[in-house]
Amino acid sequence: MKTPYTAVLAAAAVVVLLLLTEAELSTAVTCNPTQLSPCVGAITSSSPPSKLCCSKIKEQKPCLCQYLRNPNLKKFVNTPNARKVASTCGTPFPKC
Template sequence: MALLVAVLLARASLVKGVDCNPSFLDPCVPAFKDPKAQATDACCDNLEEKKPCLCVWYMDPETSRYFKMPGADHVSASCGVEFPYRKTCH
Protein backbone atom coordinates (compact mmCIF):
# COMPACT_ATOMS: atom_id res chain seq x y z
CA MET A 1 0.00 0.00 0.00
CA ALA A 2 2.80 2.44 0.87
CA LEU A 3 4.40 1.74 -2.50
CA LEU A 4 1.14 2.58 -4.28
CA VAL A 5 0.90 5.90 -2.42
CA ALA A 6 4.51 6.72 -3.30
CA VAL A 7 3.89 5.96 -6.97
CA LEU A 8 0.73 8.09 -7.04
CA LEU A 9 2.53 11.01 -5.38
CA ALA A 10 5.41 10.76 -7.83
CA ARG A 11 2.98 10.73 -10.75
CA ALA A 12 1.16 13.80 -9.40
CA SER A 13 4.39 15.75 -9.10
CA LEU A 14 5.48 14.93 -12.66
CA VAL A 15 3.22 15.83 -15.54
CA LYS A 16 4.43 15.23 -19.08
CA GLY A 17 8.01 15.12 -17.78
CA VAL A 18 7.63 18.49 -16.02
CA ASP A 19 8.45 18.86 -12.32
CA CYS A 20 5.29 20.21 -10.67
CA ASN A 21 6.81 21.01 -7.31
CA PRO A 22 4.61 23.73 -5.78
CA SER A 23 7.71 25.74 -4.84
CA PHE A 24 7.69 27.03 -8.42
CA LEU A 25 4.73 29.17 -7.36
CA ASP A 26 6.75 30.91 -4.60
CA PRO A 27 7.86 33.88 -6.75
CA CYS A 28 4.20 34.54 -7.56
CA VAL A 29 2.85 34.58 -4.01
CA PRO A 30 3.24 38.35 -3.40
CA ALA A 31 1.41 39.13 -6.65
CA PHE A 32 -1.28 36.53 -5.94
CA LYS A 33 -1.93 38.14 -2.55
CA ASP A 34 -1.92 41.77 -3.73
CA PRO A 35 -3.56 42.71 -7.06
CA LYS A 36 -1.45 45.88 -7.07
CA ALA A 37 1.82 43.95 -6.88
CA GLN A 38 3.65 43.31 -10.12
CA ALA A 39 4.27 39.69 -11.09
CA THR A 40 8.03 39.18 -11.31
CA ASP A 41 9.86 37.79 -14.31
CA ALA A 42 10.64 34.68 -12.22
CA CYS A 43 6.94 34.23 -11.53
CA CYS A 44 5.94 34.59 -15.18
CA ASP A 45 8.80 32.39 -16.38
CA ASN A 46 7.80 29.63 -13.94
CA LEU A 47 4.14 29.82 -14.93
CA GLU A 48 5.01 29.69 -18.61
CA GLU A 49 7.44 26.80 -18.17
CA LYS A 50 5.09 24.89 -15.86
CA LYS A 51 1.85 25.26 -17.86
CA PRO A 52 1.34 21.47 -17.75
CA CYS A 53 1.30 21.75 -13.93
CA LEU A 54 -1.44 24.35 -13.70
CA CYS A 55 -4.26 21.81 -13.45
CA VAL A 56 -2.28 19.76 -10.92
CA TRP A 57 -1.85 22.87 -8.78
CA TYR A 58 -5.43 24.02 -9.33
CA MET A 59 -6.86 20.66 -8.24
CA ASP A 60 -4.57 20.37 -5.20
CA PRO A 61 -6.16 21.83 -2.03
CA GLU A 62 -2.78 23.16 -0.86
CA THR A 63 -2.04 25.17 -4.00
CA SER A 64 -5.51 25.86 -5.40
CA ARG A 65 -5.91 28.74 -2.95
CA TYR A 66 -3.40 30.78 -4.96
CA PHE A 67 -5.73 30.77 -7.96
CA LYS A 68 -8.51 32.22 -5.81
CA MET A 69 -6.49 35.04 -4.26
CA PRO A 70 -7.23 38.69 -5.12
CA GLY A 71 -4.29 39.10 -7.50
CA ALA A 72 -4.70 35.86 -9.46
CA ASP A 73 -6.44 37.47 -12.44
CA HIS A 74 -3.77 40.18 -12.59
CA VAL A 75 -0.96 37.59 -12.49
CA SER A 76 -2.65 35.61 -15.25
CA ALA A 77 -3.07 38.68 -17.44
CA SER A 78 0.36 40.20 -16.81
CA CYS A 79 2.15 36.88 -17.41
CA GLY A 80 -0.01 35.96 -20.40
CA VAL A 81 -0.79 32.57 -18.86
CA GLU A 82 -4.44 31.57 -18.66
CA PHE A 83 -5.25 29.85 -15.40
CA PRO A 84 -7.37 26.71 -15.48
CA TYR A 85 -10.72 26.24 -13.89
CA ARG A 86 -12.29 23.04 -12.63
CA LYS A 87 -14.14 22.51 -15.92
CA THR A 88 -10.89 22.58 -17.92
CA CYS A 89 -8.93 20.24 -15.63
CA HIS A 90 -9.46 16.50 -15.95
Protein backbone atom coordinates (compact mmCIF):
# COMPACT_ATOMS: atom_id res chain seq x y z
CA MET A 1 0.00 0.00 0.00
CA LYS A 2 1.45 3.35 -1.03
CA THR A 3 1.05 6.43 1.14
CA PRO A 4 -0.13 9.42 -0.85
CA TYR A 5 2.59 12.03 -1.33
CA THR A 6 0.36 14.84 0.01
CA ALA A 7 -0.32 12.96 3.26
CA VAL A 8 3.42 12.56 3.89
CA LEU A 9 3.99 16.21 3.06
CA ALA A 10 1.18 17.29 5.40
CA ALA A 11 2.54 15.14 8.23
CA ALA A 12 6.00 16.62 7.73
CA ALA A 13 4.55 20.14 7.83
CA VAL A 14 2.79 19.39 11.11
CA VAL A 15 6.03 18.09 12.64
CA VAL A 16 7.91 21.20 11.51
CA LEU A 17 5.23 23.49 12.97
CA LEU A 18 5.33 21.63 16.28
CA LEU A 19 9.11 21.94 16.42
CA LEU A 20 8.98 25.66 15.62
CA THR A 21 6.36 26.23 18.30
CA GLU A 22 8.47 24.34 20.82
CA ALA A 23 11.55 26.39 19.95
CA GLU A 24 9.59 29.63 20.31
CA LEU A 25 8.27 28.61 23.72
CA SER A 26 11.73 27.75 25.00
CA THR A 27 13.05 31.23 24.14
CA ALA A 28 10.21 33.09 25.86
CA VAL A 29 11.28 35.82 28.25
CA THR A 30 10.51 35.53 31.93
CA CYS A 31 9.50 39.00 33.09
CA ASN A 32 11.48 39.72 36.21
CA PRO A 33 12.26 43.36 37.02
CA THR A 34 15.20 42.33 39.20
CA GLN A 35 16.93 41.31 35.97
CA LEU A 36 17.36 45.04 35.36
CA SER A 37 19.42 45.52 38.54
CA PRO A 38 22.66 45.96 36.53
CA CYS A 39 21.06 49.18 35.22
CA VAL A 40 20.31 50.79 38.59
CA GLY A 41 23.52 52.83 38.61
CA ALA A 42 22.95 54.15 35.10
CA ILE A 43 19.29 54.95 35.78
CA THR A 44 19.85 56.69 39.11
CA SER A 45 22.89 58.68 37.98
CA SER A 46 24.26 59.93 34.71
CA SER A 47 26.82 57.13 34.35
CA PRO A 48 26.76 55.20 31.09
CA PRO A 49 25.09 51.77 31.08
CA SER A 50 27.29 48.68 31.17
CA LYS A 51 27.21 45.97 28.52
CA LEU A 52 25.42 43.72 31.01
CA CYS A 53 22.81 46.42 31.59
CA CYS A 54 22.21 46.78 27.86
CA SER A 55 21.89 43.03 27.36
CA LYS A 56 19.37 42.84 30.21
CA ILE A 57 17.32 45.73 28.79
CA LYS A 58 17.21 44.01 25.40
CA GLU A 59 16.27 40.73 27.08
CA GLN A 60 13.51 42.35 29.16
CA LYS A 61 12.19 44.60 26.36
CA PRO A 62 8.98 42.54 25.92
CA CYS A 63 8.26 43.15 29.61
CA LEU A 64 8.73 46.93 29.73
CA CYS A 65 5.05 47.75 29.14
CA GLN A 66 4.12 45.39 31.95
CA TYR A 67 6.57 47.20 34.22
CA LEU A 68 5.17 50.58 33.17
CA ARG A 69 1.66 49.45 34.17
CA ASN A 70 2.88 48.52 37.64
CA PRO A 71 2.68 51.63 39.89
CA ASN A 72 5.58 50.40 42.05
CA LEU A 73 7.88 49.97 39.04
CA LYS A 74 6.65 52.82 36.85
CA LYS A 75 8.37 55.47 38.97
CA PHE A 76 11.73 53.84 38.17
CA VAL A 77 11.14 52.70 34.60
CA ASN A 78 9.42 55.83 33.32
CA THR A 79 12.16 58.37 34.06
CA PRO A 80 14.28 60.50 31.75
CA ASN A 81 17.41 58.57 32.80
CA ALA A 82 15.76 55.21 32.13
CA ARG A 83 14.74 56.43 28.68
CA LYS A 84 18.30 57.65 28.08
CA VAL A 85 19.76 54.30 29.17
CA ALA A 86 17.39 52.41 26.87
CA SER A 87 18.27 54.73 24.00
CA THR A 88 22.00 54.39 24.65
CA CYS A 89 21.57 50.61 24.63
CA GLY A 90 19.80 50.78 21.27
CA THR A 91 16.46 49.67 22.69
CA PRO A 92 13.67 52.08 21.79
CA PHE A 93 11.45 52.94 24.74
CA PRO A 94 8.07 51.24 24.25
CA LYS A 95 4.85 53.09 23.50
CA CYS A 96 2.33 51.19 25.54
